[in-house]
Amino acid sequence: MTDALPPTPVLGSLHALQVPIPYPMKTVTVLIDAPAHGPVTMIDTALDTPEARAAIEDGLGALGLHWSDVDRAIITHHHPDHYGLAGVVEERSGAAVHMLDVEIGRGERYWHLWEEWLPGHLKHMRDHGLPKGSLAEMGADNRRGRDRVHPATRVQPLREGQHVQLADRAWEVLWLPGHADGHLGLWNEESSVLIAGDAILPRISPNVGLYAYTRPDPLGDYLQTLGKLEALNPRRAVVGHHGPVMEGVQARARELRDHHHERLDFIKAEAGREPRSAYALSLAMFPRDLNTSGRRFALAETLAHAEHLRLLGQLYRTWDDASEVWTYHA
Ligand SMILES: [Zn+2]
Numbered sequence: 001m002t003d004a005l006p007p008t009p010v011l012g013s014l015h016a017l018q019v020p021i022p023y024p025m026k027t028v029t030v031l032i033d034a035p036a037h038g039p040v041t042m043i044d045t046a047l048d049t050p051e052a053r054a055a056i057e058d059g060l061g062a063l064g065l066h067w068s069d070v071d072r073a074i075i076t077h078h079h080p081d082h083y084g085l086a087g088v089v090e091e092r093s094g095a096a097v098h099m100l101d102v103e104i105g106r107g108e109r110y111w112h113l114w115e116e117w118l119p120g121h122l123k124h125m126r127d128h129g130l131p132k133g134s135l136a137e138m139g140a141d142n143r144r145g146r147d148r149v150h151p152a153t154r155v156q157p158l159r160e161g162q163h164v165q166l167a168d169r170a171w172e173v174l175w176l177p178g179h180a181d182g183h184l185g186l187w188n189e190e191s192s193v194l195i196a197g198d199a200i201l202p203r204i205s206p207n208v209g210l211y212a213y214t215r216p217d218p219l220g221d222y223l224q225t226l227g228k229l230e231a232l233n234p235r236r237a238v239v240g241h242h243g244p245v246m247e248g249v250q251a252r253a254r255e256l257r258d259h260h261h262e263r264l265d266f267i268k269a270e271a272g273r274e275p276r277s278a279y280a281l282s283l284a285m286f287p288r289d290l291n292t293s294g295r296r297f298a299l300a301e302t303l304a305h306a307e308h309l310r311l312l313g314q315l316y317r318t319w320d321d322a323s324e325v326w327t328y329h330a
């Protein structure tokens, strides 16, 4: 047994586990729904570590279940801390794994076509100024992350607007892009509960990054998602980290929008003052000491802001032959 907290009741037969992950957020939320009649569902699966496997086993055990009882898994998005054990669930139980249609290709490229995908990813970061030393470290870092993911082999698509049955209620499938292109949410209007994954978080701003394989304007996507969440105004949201449940989603969505608008103003002013690469801009936006993965997130986040401004016609970018990087300028 681990010293994991007992499952938190969320709504009817739906329970939340706080599963340990070796990231600063410390835990990720895994949901288990075990209705008296109907399929046993797991929502998100945590990272593939011995600690996470043990915590999920304990959580299932507390609900009188084993891996083999899981009939289906629904994954909010392809990031390793949510998708890591998807393949294990599939193998141990024969469960069908479901993701939003938009996200399936992202997961596939990221976890199955790893070797094909990595060079493009590194080139994208290099073209935006990430120094050589950090690039090499980043490749190694990415490989470590890859080792903690056991990908699913057959993923079934869910579509926006479709309904799934959980806790004896119908939940509408939402598309909440920004943090991930095909980020899924599940919404039950009658109880005003949203299963939000990382689309909104209470204590940290969900990373919104532009990578080689993402949609062209993740920040634009995310600002629309925040508008959607504000209009939905759920009474409670089950969140991926620092949860399992948060209230005040509408106020938090407004706060996050203000935060991104402040960052947009900052980037516009900085690039206007002196043309610079996205990496140089990221050093100005995140001046504190960060490790390699922190700097990569900072670069991708800065780039999402700079590209959003460029697509709005408020900034321009030019290839600089001398330094071989894109520079952003007014
Ligand atoms: Zn995530």
Ligand SMILES: [Zn+2]
Residues within 6 Å of the ligand: 028, 079, 081, 082, 198, 240, 241
């Ligand atoms: Zn996460």
